[in-house]
Amino acid sequence: MSEAPENTAEPGRSIPLSQAQALALGQAAMQRIGYDAEQARTIAAALVDAELCGYPALGLARILTIDEHPRNRNPRTPLRVIHETPVSAMIDGGNNVGFYAVHRATEIAIEKAKSGHFALVGVHNSWLSGRNAYYLEMIARAGFAGIHLACGRPVVAPPGGRAPAFGTNPIAFGLPGEPHPFVFDMATSALNHGDVILAARLQQQLPEGTAIDKEGYPTRDPLAALGGAILPFGGHKGYGLSLTIQALGLMAGAALPSGEVQDFAFLFVVFDPALLMPPAQYKQQLAELLRRVAATPLQPGEIAMRIPSQRAFEERERRRVEGITLEQRIYDRILAVKG
Amino acid sequence: MSEAPENTAEPGRSIPLSQAQALALGQAAMQRIGYDAEQARTIAAALVDAELCGYPALGLARILTIDEHPRNRNPRTPLRVIHETPVSAMIDGGNNVGFYAVHRATEIAIEKAKSGHFALVGVHNSWLSGRNAYYLEMIARAGFAGIHLACGRPVVAPPGGRAPAFGTNPIAFGLPGEPHPFVFDMATSALNHGDVILAARLQQQLPEGTAIDKEGYPTRDPLAALGGAILPFGGHKGYGLSLTIQALGLMAGAALPSGEVQDFAFLFVVFDPALLMPPAQYKQQLAELLRRVAATPLQPGEIAMRIPSQRAFEERERRRVEGITLEQRIYDRILAVKG
Numbered sequence: 001m002s003e004a005p006e007n008t009a010e011p012g013r014s015i016p017l018s019q020a021q022a023l024a025l026g027q028a029a030m031q032r033i034g035y036d037a038e039q040a041r042t043i044a045a046a047l048v049d050a051e052l053c054g055y056p057a058l059g060l061a062r063i064l065t066i067d068e069h070p071r072n073r074n075p076r077t078p079l080r081v082i083h084e085t086p087v088s089a090m091i092d093g094g095n096n097v098g099f100y101a102v103h104r105a106t107e108i109a110i111e112k113a114k115s116g117h118f119a120l121v122g123v124h125n126s127w128l129s130g131r132n133a134y135y136l137e138m139i140a141r142a143g144f145a146g147i148h149l150a151c152g153r154p155v156v157a158p159p160g161g162r163a164p165a166f167g168t169n170p171i172a173f174g175l176p177g178e179p180h181p182f183v184f185d186m187a188t189s190a191l192n193h194g195d196v197i198l199a200a201r202l203q204q205q206l207p208e209g210t211a212i213d214k215e216g217y218p219t220r221d222p223l224a225a226l227g228g229a230i231l232p233f234g235g236h237k238g239y240g241l242s243l244t245i246q247a248l249g250l251m252a253g254a255a256l257p258s259g260e261v262q263d264f265a266f267l268f269v270v271f272d273p274a275l276l277m278p279p280a281q282y283k284q285q286l287a288e289l290l291r292r293v294a295a296t297p298l299q300p301g302e303i304a305m306r307i308p309s310q311r312a313f314e315e316r317e318r319r320r321v322e323g324i325t326l327e328q329r330i331y332d333r334i335l336a337v338k339g
Numbered sequence: 340m341s342e343a344p345e346n347t348a349e350p351g352r353s354i355p356l357s358q359a360q361a362l363a364l365g366q367a368a369m370q371r372i373g374y375d376a377e378q379a380r381t382i383a384a385a386l387v388d389a390e391l392c393g394y395p396a397l398g399l400a401r402i403l404t405i406d407e408h409p410r411n412r413n414p415r416t417p418l419r420v421i422h423e424t425p426v427s428a429m430i431d432g433g434n435n436v437g438f439y440a441v442h443r444a445t446e447i448a449i450e451k452a453k454s455g456h457f458a459l460v461g462v463h464n465s466w467l468s469g470r471n472a473y474y475l476e477m478i479a480r481a482g483f484a485g486i487h488l489a490c491g492r493p494v495v496a497p498p499g500g501r502a503p504a505f506g507t508n509p510i511a512f513g514l515p516g517e518p519h520p521f522v523f524d525m526a527t528s529a530l531n532h533g534d535v536i537l538a539a540r541l542q543q544q545l546p547e548g549t550a551i552d553k554e555g556y557p558t559r560d561p562l563a564a565l566g567g568a569i570l571p572f573g574g575h576k577g578y579g580l581s582l583t584i585q586a587l588g589l590m591a592g593a594a595l596p597s598g599e600v601q602d603f604a605f606l607f608v609v610f611d612p613a614l615l616m617p618p619a620q621y622k623q624q625l626a627e628l629l630r631r632v633a634a635t636p637l638q639p640g641e642i643a644m645r646i647p648s649q650r651a652f653e654e655r656e657r658r659r660v661e662g663i664t665l666e667q668r669i670y671d672r673i674l675a676v677k678g
Binding site: 083085118120161165186212215233234240241261277290298299302 | 422424426427429456457459461484486496497499500501502504512514521523525527551554555556572573574575576577579580582583585586587589590591592594600601608610612614615616621624625627628629631632635636637638639641644645646647
């Protein structure tokens with residue numbers, strides 16, 4: 001799930017870290033929380049990739065969110081494939097954090113797509129998976145097209161309603177390309193839940209038209225919104241997408257852990273472009289399309305056309321060399337995580 | 340493609356037609372245009388279903404749009420599967436109208452999903468497919484989940500751009516359910532192209548924030564918008580979706596007919612819920628979710644929560660008995676179609 005930084009409310013002094021230092025910091029903390037060395041390395045790799053790509057809110061500070069998360073206090077069991085075919089897997093995440101369970105689901109989807117040219121993989125009984133683009137990039141770099149969506153517990157109200165019915169329900173796509181895959185990732189809510197919490201802490205107003213209070217009236221007060229609901233992005237179309245994602249999430253087992261049809265789940269639909277055309281031809285056409293879109297004549301005052309995921313790839317190249325910075329306060333708290 | 344009525348600008352006297360009369364009218368006209376009896380019946384069935392479901396803009400008046408369409412003057416060849424696997428088909432639509440070619444693609448996707456639990460089907464060299472919900476309902480009633488998207492020639496500008504780069508690029512989903520499937524269908528543009536043409540004819544202003552003129556400045560003047568571009572719905576998120584659909588459409592062969600990467604194509608991704616869970620269980624959970632959403636407490640002044648596709652199913656039940664009405668002017672013009 002794409003959420004904003006609960007743990008970086010006030011800016012402070014920052015310290016530089018190399019990619020290797022950041023990985024070591026993250027892995028050690030996740031091991032103290034109770035994940036084994038390999039699991040902790042997997043989780044740290046996703047967190048550090050978010051830092052490299054310029055999304056610190058989904059980076060190492062997430063360790064503190066995981067550590068303090070109510071579900072982190074519940075027992076964990078190993079991931080378990082509860083139903084499987086050559087092209088599909090239904091995975092009980094065993095209450096493991098999504099950074100691990102959804103990563104494993106991605107690996108399974110890729111393995112299955114390699115032999116069957118298609119994979120449908122669902123994960124439930126897991127929580128907090130970070131930046132969806134990370135998983136879609138894995139799928140696209142393996143040569144496949146991927147559609148991923150995640151549903152959650154109610155925080156978003158349908159238009160006309162005054163109570164939440166959906167999670168922030170992100171949808172993400174990954175397509176194989178040269179030199180980079182094409183990845184697009186978005187929440188179907190007007191705001192992420194973390195944005196509202198952060199605005200409340202900073203005593204800032206929410207943007208117009210993004211939330212309602214508990215009576216159903218529009219509000220820009222984050223505290224009123226926390227007692228009410230976030231709205232979908234894009235009006236009735238965003239509502240339809242959000243409901244569709246909640247409905248597709250049931251196929252990933254959202255209702256299996258608790259019997260509750262409005263709960264967390266993650267679904268992957270992965271397919272091989274070679275089913276329809278030579279992959280090299282597809283990649284070349286996609287590159288041409290992105291070149292065309294990037295070359296769209298600009299509106300007065302605009303500097304450049306933005307193509308989803310391109311900035312993140314460039315940032316990552318730079319930060320792999322230059323390293324990242326982490327707020328001292330966050331760094332100290334991660335070091336102090338006891339699990 | 341979801342487009343608005345080019346042919347129903349001014350209301351006039353209407354005549355009643357039974358479902359059978361409407362089908363006969365549509366089939367005969369499509370045969371005069373040059374489609375064979377079975378093709379014409381297929382096309383008429385889709386048009387009449389749109390009438391029954393309460394979408395006259397995508398109904399029988401579309402025959403006039405087809406008849407007058409520049410592509411209707413180009414030669415047609417039979418549909419041809421140019422690449423095929425047990426779970427996929429790449430279809431050259433042979434310049435046949437989408438109402439026929441996309442329907443046939445839907446049938447092929449369902450056939451393949453029945454044996455392989457999955458299907459990926461692309462169609463290019465076709466145009467004008469009508470109401471996407473129609474095809475998704477077929478897929479869902481066959482017991483499968485379907486994701487469908489269509490890309491087109493540039494009429495929609497990316498935010499910050501002053502020239503079009505995308506079609507109105509609809510995305511649609513169908514999920515098997517009881518008593519009805521769940522179907523959600525939307526364009527990723529703020530307006531359909533037909534809406535702008537209609538507003539120009541009626542000399543009406545466009546809604547705020549839906550279009551730009553040829554210099555890239557916001558406009559509510561439909562003539563200025565026709566010289567400029569429509570905007571995506573929902574800002575940067577709608578832009579990302581629209582670009583993603585154009586990119587996925589390449590996999591359906593959008594660039595194959597003309598070498599042009601910004602052209603028409605239709606992609607179906609179909610999968611069997613049984614890959615992950617018993618279909619009866621899925622349908623039951625989906626029904627429970629829709630019940631919960633429908634029961635969301637309402638905002639002050641709201642009358643009922645709207646669930647995508649439910650109104651259309653109810654309208655159809657009623658109109659199957661009561662019949663439809665068609666403007667006399669449209670009826671006369673359809674009767675006069677010579678092909």
